[in-house]
Amino acid sequence: MNFIEINPGNWFYNLSVIGFLKALSHEKSKEKQEVKITDDGRVLIDRSIFDESQSHPGVPEALVRYVNYLSEGESLEDWFKKGKQDKRKKYESLYNQMGEFGYRLAMAFNKLFRSRTPYQNMVQEGENLEFVQFVKSLKQISEKDDGERCGICGKKWFVQTNISQDLKDRLFRFASVHSSELGPSIGEFPNSFWNMSTSFFVCPFCVYLIIHSHLAWIELNEPRGKKSIFINAPSFKVMWYLNKYARTIYGREKIKEVRQLLGISLVELALRFNIQLGKWTMMNIEAVVKSGNGISFFSLPYNTIELLLDRNIASSLYEIGSTNVLNWVLDGEFDRIMREGEITFRENLEKSDSKMLSYSQKLFHLYTLIMERTKGGILV
Structure with a gap:
């Protein structure tokens, strides 16, 4: 299959997918559409998004776009000056392999994985290149019948990847590094998990999706x-x-x-x-x-x-543009719309205030649309 098919699941999984789509859509390819959102609500991801980038060989295109998204508008020179460390020397190995983009990758990873970041300590500084190779391997991901089921998406995604055991332990067992709100602190007290379990397996594909969750x-x-x-x-x-x-x-x-x-x-x-x-x-x-x-x-x-998604009612609410009227619809207090229209009409009839009289007519129209839709309180 050229496409990886994604179906909606639990809210945390959905949050991660929308964050991933947001990062990708920020810098679309002119050649082809790598991601499709179908009318029935699925997402189809072309595996070629994990091919090596033409602009940055050795780095998958998906990661290049994410790094560009995270470092957009930021000056490398300003970043070099921040802190006491010599960042040029510290990330020299990345520069030797990727050129200036290596520094941008380090900048982006510092926003994701260092102290006081969304996924603190998930990837250590010495593991940057390993993580790049891990993302690149996702093109070959497939479901394995006897594989471990992912606790996030429910699938048995598997990929052969050459990374250290320490990194595997952090990537593939759900913990606070994936989500400070939901993940347990494995090996520490208290362990804020459920069902008397310390954690669950996170598949390789969800690992990459999750590091986009904060964007959504x-x-x-x-x-x-x-x-x-x-x-x-x-x-x-x-x-x-x-x-x-x-x-x-x-x-x-x-x-x-x-x-x-x-x-x-x-x-x-x-x-x-x-x-x-x-x-x-x-x-x-x-x-x-x-x-x-x-x-x-x-x-x-x-x-x-159902009322708010009715195109005529939505159009009427938009024309009225009143938060109070919206609140009455949200509260189901439809009679207040009629009373407001009557009061506005009476108070402005003698003044011949065309603007306010028009406003009262819009209220009457909205009330009529709602009554037609509900037939006296029962939606049809």
């Missing part, structure tokens, strides 16, 4: 501290667009309430993307919320999601 979080800066969200769904296509819209909306309007951000993202999905979602998909759209070291989940009722 949408950070919300709040007075009480940082909070991050990820919108999860049973379709990678739905996830891709919902998270893309949520990121754009937050950057534009700084909406801090998770349910509002999820609600407006669904409205954007209905308006911008002609997609028909089944009931099961709509019922399983949720926001994963990370606050501190805790993970929580938020979802809207299926009936509410």
Whole structure:
């Protein structure tokens, strides 16, 4: 098979896949499409993405793009000056093999694997070249019938790779190096895992996907501290667009309430993307919320999601552009939309305020659309 097929799974796996897609899409190939997101929600990855890069022989194309993504806009000269170590000499072996890109790879790996980074200590500095070879080997990945099942994706992916046992132990056994929020501290106390088990097997493909997981979080800066969200769904296509819209909306309007951000993202999905979602998909759209070291989940009722994904209702909400009105829809308080329209109409009729009268008509129209859709409270 030329393509590696990926199906939606648990939220952490989905988070990792969306992060991987984000890094790849940042620098697309002009020759061909290496990644396809199908209408039924799968992802197909062309194995050629793990071929040696034409611009940087010896380094797989997927890793080149990730390094470029992580080091974009950063000056190597400024990086050399940071800290007390002579980085030119320290990473001389990388430079000898890869030229200037070797320094950029070291810069990127420092952001991923060193102290106070998302995947601290997963890959040691002396293992940089080993990890490059490991990523390169992923082109040959296949499912092995008698292989160990991955605790992340549920598959038995296997690849022959020539790396040290110490590195294998860190890559392929789930621990805090993969996720500080979810992973256990193996051999230490306390061990924050479940089912009386210290860990589980992580397949080679998930190892590479996981180191992209931090890219998919949408950070919300709040007075009480940082909070991050990820919108999860049973379709990678739905996830891709919902998270893309949520990121754009937050950057534009700084909406801090998770349910509002999820609600407006669904409205954007209905308006911008002609997609028909089944009931099961709509019922399983949720926001994963990370606050501190805790993970929580938020979802809207299926009936509410169905309303927001109705193209006419979404268009009406967009035209009105009121957070209060959106909240009434989210709360199921549809009568408040009608009352607001009546009050606005009465107060502005004698003034002949065309703008406010138009606003009241939009409220009446939205209320009518919702009533037609619900038939007095029952969705049809």
